[in-house]
Amino acid sequence: MKFRIALTATAALLLGTAADARKDAPTDADTRAWWAITGELSGDAMAGRDTGSPGYDRAAALVAAKFAAAGLKPAGEGGWYQQVPMHEIAVRRSTIAVGNRPLRLLYDLALSPSEAMPTTIDAGLVYRGYCGADAIGDVRGKLVICHGTHRDGLPSGAAREAAVRKGGGVGMLTIADPGFAVEPPRWPYAYSRSVTLADAKLDTDPFVRMTLNAASLATLIGPARRDAAALIAKGSAGRPLPNFYLADRFHATFTLARRRIQSANVLGMLPGTDPALAGQAIVLSAHLDGYGHGEPVNGDGLYNGTLDDAAYVALLIREAQRLQGRGLRRPILFAAFTGEEKGLLGARWFVAHPTSPKPRIAADINLDQLRPIFPLKLLTVHALDTTTLGDDVRAVAEARGIAVQRDPEPERNLLRRADHWPFLQAGIPATAFVFGYKPGTKSEAIYRQWYKTGYHKPQDDLDQLIDWQAAADFNGFFYALVARVAGQDATPRMVAAVE
Structure with a gap:
C-alpha cells in the first residue's frame, strides 16, 4: 500500500456509490x-x-493473541497453531524468446513451476485455435497455442489439454x-511460484503449461x-479460428529454487453450552494468507x-469478541487458515488432519470472496441446495431483506476456489458467500471494476473504496447465521452430492 492510483473518469463514475460511502468512517461501533x-x-x-x-507469522501471532483475549481455548496441536508442512518451487531467473524476440515472465506469459517441468525448452510453435480434438493433428514435439475460451460449446481447459497430449504436444x-468479462485476465502476475503440501504425490509429468x-x-x-x-478478437467472440505453424521456435531457460516451508493454521475453540451437542462443532473459517x-x-x-x-479473519475475531463469556449451544471452532492462495492448503491439511482433541465437525461457514463495495441486496450462496445450511441462509437473509441466489457464473468455478471446498469434498456441510448484483446495474459495474483493479493486486489495501453500510449489513447477517446454526436443534446435513 504505497499510494492510490488515479481513477479514470469512467472508473470514477462506475465506482461512485462506493466512493461516496468511503468518504466517511464507519458510523457504528461494531464496524469500526x-x-x-x-x-x-x-x-x-x-x-x-x-x-x-x-x-x-506476525499476523498469525496477532490472531492467536486476539483469540486468547476473547476467551477462546487453543485448538491447535498443543497450542494455537497447527503447522502445515509445504514444499515450494519458484522461478528465480528466466530467459524466454521466440526467434530473436524476447518475452518477459509475469508480463507476457506466466507459469506455475512444477517438480518435473523442463528447465530448458526448445520447441516449435503451432497455433490451433480453440484446440479442439479435430483441430490438433500431429503436433509432436511442439508447443501448442490455444485460445483459452470459457464459452459453452467450445473445448474446456481439460479438453484442450487432452487433445494436445494426444497429438504429441x-x-x-x-x-x-x-473476452472473459466475468473475471478478466490480470497482468502482471505477482510471481512464478508453486506451493504444495509436503506429503503430496511427487509430480512426474513434464508437460508444460503456460498462460499467454x-x-x-x-x-x-x-x-x-x-x-x-x-x-484475439475472433477468439473472444467465439468465432472460427484458423490453424497454422509459426516460423520461429520457442526458447526458454528457467532457474528454479526449491525449499521446504511451514505455515500455521490458527485455531481457537469456544466451548458450547449444551453438553448434548458437544460433538457438533461449527467451524468458522477465513484465510489469513495473502x-x-x-x-x-x-x-x-x-x-x-x-x-x-x-477483513474476514478480522470478522472471525469480532465474532469471538462478541461471544466472549456466553457462547452458543454448539462449540465454535475459529479457524484462520494458511495457504489458501496456494491451493487451499491449510484447509485441506486441517480436514485431512483435524486437531485433537476434536469434536466432530458438523459444518463450516467460510468467509472469502466478499467485496462490500456496493449495497448488499443480493447474496450468491455457494452450495445453496447441497446442504441444509442453505435453508438457514435463506431464513436469515430473508429476515434482513437480502435475496439469495445460486451462482450465476459457474464458469468461474468459485465453488472450488475457497476453503469451504475441502469440507464439502469430505461430506461436511459448508457454505460461503459472494456479494451479488443484478445484470446491468451500477453494482455490477463496481464489481467488474474491482476485479480489474483490485483482485490479487496491491490495490486491495486499506485505502480502497468501501461501502460501510454494506459491510455492516453483511457482518450482521454473519452473526445471525452463526447464532442460528450453532443454536438450533437440527444438525446441519448434506442433502445432495457435490459435483
Missing part, C-alpha cells in the same frame, strides 16, 4: 472495531502475509481470454502474415490483501 482489526492484519507491517513468510501456451497474455500474441507471431489482434511482495503494479509491489482476506 472490525475495520480496526482489518487494519492491523493488512497494514504494511504484515508485508502481505505470504504463506511461510515472517509477515504471515510437449506443452501448451493458453491465451488468457480478454493476449497482448503478447503478436510477439510470438512476429512479422508473419497473421493479424494477432484479429485472432500474496505478500510481488511484481509491482503502478509502482506498488506490496499485495496487502485487505478484502482478500484480512
Whole structure:
C-alpha cells in the first residue's frame, strides 16, 4: 500500500456509490472495531502475509493473541497453531524468446513451476485455435497455442489439454481470454511460484503449461502474415479460428529454487453450552494468507490483501469478541487458515488432519470472496441446495431483506476456489458467500471494476473504496447465521452430492 492510483473518469463514475460511502468512517461501533482489526492484519507491517513468510507469522501471532483475549481455548496441536508442512518451487531467473524476440515472465506469459517441468525448452510453435480434438493433428514435439475460451460449446481447459497430449504436444501456451468479462485476465502476475503440501504425490509429468497474455500474441507471431489482434478478437467472440505453424521456435531457460516451508493454521475453540451437542462443532473459517511482495503494479509491489482476506479473519475475531463469556449451544471452532492462495492448503491439511482433541465437525461457514463495495441486496450462496445450511441462509437473509441466489457464473468455478471446498469434498456441510448484483446495474459495474483493479493486486489495501453500510449489513447477517446454526436443534446435513 504505497499510494492510490488515479481513477479514470469512467472508473470514477462506475465506482461512485462506493466512493461516496468511503468518504466517511464507519458510523457504528461494531464496524469500526472490525475495520480496526482489518487494519492491523493488512497494514504494511504484515508485508502481505505470504504463506511461510515472517509477515504471515506476525499476523498469525496477532490472531492467536486476539483469540486468547476473547476467551477462546487453543485448538491447535498443543497450542494455537497447527503447522502445515509445504514444499515450494519458484522461478528465480528466466530467459524466454521466440526467434530473436524476447518475452518477459509475469508480463507476457506466466507459469506455475512444477517438480518435473523442463528447465530448458526448445520447441516449435503451432497455433490451433480453440484446440479442439479435430483441430490438433500431429503436433509432436511442439508447443501448442490455444485460445483459452470459457464459452459453452467450445473445448474446456481439460479438453484442450487432452487433445494436445494426444497429438504429441510437449506443452501448451493458453491465451488468457480478454473476452472473459466475468473475471478478466490480470497482468502482471505477482510471481512464478508453486506451493504444495509436503506429503503430496511427487509430480512426474513434464508437460508444460503456460498462460499467454493476449497482448503478447503478436510477439510470438512476429512479422508473419497473421493479424494477432484479429485472432484475439475472433477468439473472444467465439468465432472460427484458423490453424497454422509459426516460423520461429520457442526458447526458454528457467532457474528454479526449491525449499521446504511451514505455515500455521490458527485455531481457537469456544466451548458450547449444551453438553448434548458437544460433538457438533461449527467451524468458522477465513484465510489469513495473502500474496505478500510481488511484481509491482503502478509502482506498488506490496499485495496487502485487505478484502482478500484480512477483513474476514478480522470478522472471525469480532465474532469471538462478541461471544466472549456466553457462547452458543454448539462449540465454535475459529479457524484462520494458511495457504489458501496456494491451493487451499491449510484447509485441506486441517480436514485431512483435524486437531485433537476434536469434536466432530458438523459444518463450516467460510468467509472469502466478499467485496462490500456496493449495497448488499443480493447474496450468491455457494452450495445453496447441497446442504441444509442453505435453508438457514435463506431464513436469515430473508429476515434482513437480502435475496439469495445460486451462482450465476459457474464458469468461474468459485465453488472450488475457497476453503469451504475441502469440507464439502469430505461430506461436511459448508457454505460461503459472494456479494451479488443484478445484470446491468451500477453494482455490477463496481464489481467488474474491482476485479480489474483490485483482485490479487496491491490495490486491495486499506485505502480502497468501501461501502460501510454494506459491510455492516453483511457482518450482521454473519452473526445471525452463526447464532442460528450453532443454536438450533437440527444438525446441519448434506442433502445432495457435490459435483
